[in-house]
Ligand SMILES: Nc1nc2c(ncn2[C@@H]2O[C@H](COP(=O)(O)OP(=O)(O)OP(=O)(O)O)[C@@H](O)[C@H]2O)c(=O)[nH]1
């Protein structure tokens with residue numbers, strides 16, 4: 001089994017095991033900002049905040065399931081609209097969107113749910129969208145050795161839409177193409193099928 005800790009320089013391990021400490025820190029953080037939690041409806045808010053960040057930052061390893069490509073399927077497999085929920089590493093604010101992953105199978109095919117799992121594994125840590133996109137592509141390339149793989153992510157960064165420049169509605173698209181998907185016709189087929 002491949003564990004996420006072997007795959008990224010920036011995982012956040014065991015966040016869920018440190019909820020009490022995180023709750024205290026959240027209470028102190030809110031107090032420092034002048035947010036009064038000393039009332040019935042907000043008394044548990046530091047805990048909720050700690051739990052929310054723990055959920056957004058807790059990456060889980062998972063068991064890879066691959067199958068022999070018995071039938072010799074050699075066309076593009078495209079898994080579209082995988083939800084992306086991550087946290088930008090600069091402001092620790094969420095960015096959310098969709099990932100589309102295509103690959104050209106070699107000897108093995110990957111269980112379809114694993115495409116969403118690999119996105120989650122790399123998304124639930126402080127990230128930049130470019131790195132997330134590349135990590136997903138490189139992981140599939142490394143673990144499955146397909147003939148080619150492509151990952152496109154389109155996401156909205158709340159640090160850009162809700163604060164700072166407040167450019168509401170802006171989305172960012174990133175892509176990482178490996179192997180045969182870098183080549184003209186296959187690349188064009190992949191990018192066209194996304195629409
Ligand atoms: N390339 C890239 N930039 C990101 C991503 N997420 C957030 N950012 C940007 O990271 C930058 C951080 O820049 P700073 O200038 O240090 O932060 P800031 O002063 O809060 O900047 P503003 O957001 O412009 O107010 C901002 O421009 C963000 O929009 C990402 O996934 N990829």
Ligand SMILES: [Zn+2]
Pocket residue numbers: 088089090091092093157159160
């Ligand atoms: Zn940010």
